[in-house]
Amino acid sequence: MKSSITIGMDMGDQKHNICQLSEAGEVIETAAIANTAPAIKDYFEGIKPSLVALEAGTHSGWVSRVLEELGHEVVVGNPRKLRAIWDSDEKDDERDAEMLARIARFDRKLLYPIAHRGAKVHADLAVIKARDMLVKSRSMMIAHCRGSVKSLGHRLTSCSADCFHKQLAEELPEELKSALEPMMKSIEELTKRIRHYDRQITKLSVEVYPETRKLRAVSGVGPITALAYVLTLEESTRFTKSRAVGAYLGLVPRRDKSGQTDKQLPITKAGDSYLRRLLAGGAQYILGPFGPDCELRRFGLKLAARGGKNAKRRAVVAVARKLAVLLHKLWAADVAYDPFYSQSLKKKKAA
Numbered sequence: 001m002k003s004s005i006t007i008g009m010d011m012g013d014q015k016h017n018i019c020q021l022s023e024a025g026e027v028i029e030t031a032a033i034a035n036t037a038p039a040i041k042d043y044f045e046g047i048k049p050s051l052v053a054l055e056a057g058t059h060s061g062w063v064s065r066v067l068e069e070l071g072h073e074v075v076v077g078n079p080r081k082l083r084a085i086w087d088s089d090e091k092d093d094e095r096d097a098e099m100l101a102r103i104a105r106f107d108r109k110l111l112y113p114i115a116h117r118g119a120k121v122h123a124d125l126a127v128i129k130a131r132d133m134l135v136k137s138r139s140m141m142i143a144h145c146r147g148s149v150k151s152l153g154h155r156l157t158s159c160s161a162d163c164f165h166k167q168l169a170e171e172l173p174e175e176l177k178s179a180l181e182p183m184m185k186s187i188e189e190l191t192k193r194i195r196h197y198d199r200q201i202t203k204l205s206v207e208v209y210p211e212t213r214k215l216r217a218v219s220g221v222g223p224i225t226a227l228a229y230v231l232t233l234e235e236s237t238r239f240t241k242s243r244a245v246g247a248y249l250g251l252v253p254r255r256d257k258s259g260q261t262d263k264q265l266p267i268t269k270a271g272d273s274y275l276r277r278l279l280a281g282g283a284q285y286i287l288g289p290f291g292p293d294c295e296l297r298r299f300g301l302k303l304a305a306r307g308g309k310n311a312k313r314r315a316v317v318a319v320a321r322k323l324a325v326l327l328h329k330l331w332a333a334d335v336a337y338d339p340f341y342s343q344s345l346k347k348k349k350a351a
Contacts, residue, residue, distance in 0.1 A: 003048035007072075008101030010093045011035070011057055018043070019097040021105055030094055035059060037066055044070050053104035053111060055079045061116045075104055077111030080270065117234055124204055125231040128224055129274060131197035135161075138190040145180055145187075149173060162191055201227055211236075214330045217337040219292050220282035221327065229327055232275045236332040245328045249276050251321040267317060276320070283319035287312075294339035296322055 004023035009016050014035055020028040033039045040063060044052075049071040054060055056076050064074040077100065103110050117125065142164050149156050152173055159167045165188040172180055205212045205227050212226035221229075239245055246252050250270035256263040269276070285291055287300045296319055304315035330337055338344055 003050040005047075005050050006101045006105040007047070007050050007052045008097040008099065008104065009052055009054040009063075010097040010100065011054055011059055011063065012093065013058070016040075016063075017093040017097040019094065019101050020047075021098075021101045025102070025105065027098065030097070032093075037062070040066050041070065044072060047072075049073065051075065051104055051108070053077060053100040053108070055082065055100065056114055056116075061122060062119075064116055065119065075108045075111055075113045076116060077103075078114050081112040115234075115238075117231070121231050121234055124208070125228065127197060127200055127204070128228050128231070131194060131201070131224070132274065134190050134194050134197070138187055138194070141183055141187050141190070145183060148176060148180060152176065162195075165191060198223075211331055211334075214334070214337065215327050218282075218323070218326065218330070219294060219296075219339075220285035220323070225278040225282055226327075228275050228278055229324075230331070232272045233328070236328065239328060239332075242325045242328040242332065245324045246321040249279070249324055251276065251279070251317060251324060279320040279323055280316055282323055283316045286319055286323070287315060292339070295342055296326070296339075 005028060006021045008019045008021070010018075012035065015032050016035055018029075018031045018033065020030075022028050031043065033043050044067060050073070052067050052072045053075045054063065054077065056079055060076050064076055067074050082103075100111075116122075138161060142161060145164075145168055146156055149172070152175065154171070154173050156171050157167055165184050168180070168184050168187070172184070201223055205216075205223050209227060209230050212223070212230055215221055215226035215229060216223060233239075233245070233248075239248070247268070248271050250268045250273075252268060254265040254268050256265055283296075283300065286294070286297050287304070291297050299322065300315045300319040303318055304312050326337075329335070
């Protein structure tokens with residue numbers, strides 16, 4: 001039988017503050033427990049299955065899974081939306097725990113609840129993000145090497161990042177060898193590690209997530225973007241309408257409408273920032289000189305041609321949003337990609 005109490009849990013890196021509310025809204029108990037699985041189990045095993053509210057954060061994923069295994073119903077709130085908690089003149093951990101409990105007791109929708117990924121999906125997504133960290137590190141090292149060489153009046157020949165360590169070995173000035181040779185070896189090692197991740201990502205896509213094959217048919221969508229998309233959304237049935245994916249990934253404009261005023265604002269940037277960056281990169285390829293002719297490209301170029309301030313940037317965001325919607329349609333409906341879908345549909349209707 002489910003308990004009538006509501007529990008708020010303000011999470012920290014070392015400990016969690018807890019507040020229990022009765023059905024009448026009275027504080028039953030407050031406590032602080034260590035941020036370990038045994039400590040959480042020890043405290044919550046003695047409580048009947050209850051509604052537990054907590055904020056999304058570093059530890060919220062595994063903590064929510066532990067609580068659900070104990071039979072509790074967990075609501076993970078979106079911290080971006082909880083102004084009543086973090087924008088307060090009397091903020092402290094105990095008060096935050098009580099506020100979480102009171103908001104969940106009144107209406108859990110006010111927490112703007114989010115769904116955590118499963119442990120397996122989280123681990124697979126970590127592979128992609130680990131690769132991204134290595135790519136960033138390599139890019140910074142390459143930029144440093146090029147800048148150092150340039151400061152002595154030399155210039156390294158342009159080449160791909162994968163070949164940079166070889167190019168550097170051939171053209172490195174004698175006076176910089178003691179400074180840059182160790183970095184050159186590090187770049188070479190990073191390149192090997194990145195290639196290892198590339199093989200791992202390809203294997204995951206083929207063997208574990210075959211649905212990514214249809215997504216890769218879209219120009220500008222490679223194995224990394226396709227796999228990151230599937231892992232971030234986790235299930236195609238999560239959205240009944242594909243259009244909702246754009247808002248979920250923060251690719252829709254914020255709204256500030258009051259009376260006759262309807263301001264044009266930047267995108268919300270909600271959701272996963274890494275996937276949003278990948279989709280923007282795909283949109284830039286589609287609109288770039290090597291992007292093949294398709295409806296997405298025509299739509300973006302037409303938008304960019306209108307001119308005005310930041311026209312190209314808005315076109316990239318708009319194409320990224322359409323790309324997110326398109327990928328969900330391909331995945332959910334399990335259909336093949338048609339670069340001129342709307343035209344083909346019109347021809348079918350006309351016939």
